[in-house]
Amino acid sequence: MAPHERRDDLIRTALRVFARRPPGEVTPEEIAEAADVSRALVYRYFPNMAELRREALEQATSELLRELVPPKDLPPLEQLRSSLVRFVAFADSYSPAYVALLRGGSVIATEETEAEIDRVRSGVLELILDRIGARSPSPLIVLALRCWISAVETAVMLWLQERGRTAEELADWLLGQLVAMLLASGAPEEELRALVAHADPSV
Incomplete structure (x- = not known):
């Protein structure tokens, strides 16, 4: 193999x-x-495991961000559900690594790995705002979405450890949490009201 292919x-x-x-x-x-x-060949390309873990996480993060982009021909709420299902599946495929990264005090949780996790969080936030049409979201809406993203991370970690429901049930529950948080935040944007109304006809 060429050096870049071997790496x-x-x-x-x-x-x-x-x-x-x-x-x-x-x-x-x-x-x-x-x-x-x-x-010896492993050490030739990666002088320590920390560097190999970091580069592996960077590649996995890039793959995840591409995977999370849903089809645009679905209604906004279904787009978000599609991304949620994909995120749960991705976390499930790397279950030991996902749990280790998010668990407090993990030896693999470093400033570099935290930066990669933040890259996913920022990418998810931008994706949600884009797909629900919130071009100038209020600070409260942004705060609600950031809190929800954090809740998703934790809920998926717990699900990986407990498996109390199916992945689809987990995704639906998390989507319901998003709708509830957006409702509680006031959701002044017309687009957000339309999203919530799509999920709850009583709104």
């Missing part, structure tokens, strides 16, 4: 391993075995 292959291999085991417990030897290369 990409090691990152993809790391992601496959991280889907099975918490990244903080994975050793260079495990990556080497999974990639069918020597331990």
Whole structure:
């Protein structure tokens, strides 16, 4: 393989391993075995596991942000539901890594990994505002959405540990939380009122 291809292959291999085991417990030897290369070759491209974890997270984050973009031909609420289902599925596919990243005190939670998580949060916020047509949202609306994004992260983490309902049920419940939070925030924008009315005919 060319150097850039080998590097990409090691990152993809790391992601496959991280889907099975918490990244903080994975050793260079495990990556080497999974990639069918020597331990020395892993160190040639990544001098330590922290760098490999960081680059793997960066790639996974970019893939997630692309995956979350829903079809535009769906109603706004269905677009958000589609993105929620995809997010839950993505977190499920990397369950050990997702839980380790969000759990307080995790050895893999660093300033760099937090920056990548913030990139996802900002991307999700922009996506929601765009798809519900909120071009000049009030500070209260933005606060409600940020709080909801945080609630989604925590709810999905707990779901991965407990599995008390299906992924679809979880997505529907989270969508209901979003509607409730937007209602509580006042939702002065006409577009947001239309979104809430679509979910609740009594509004």
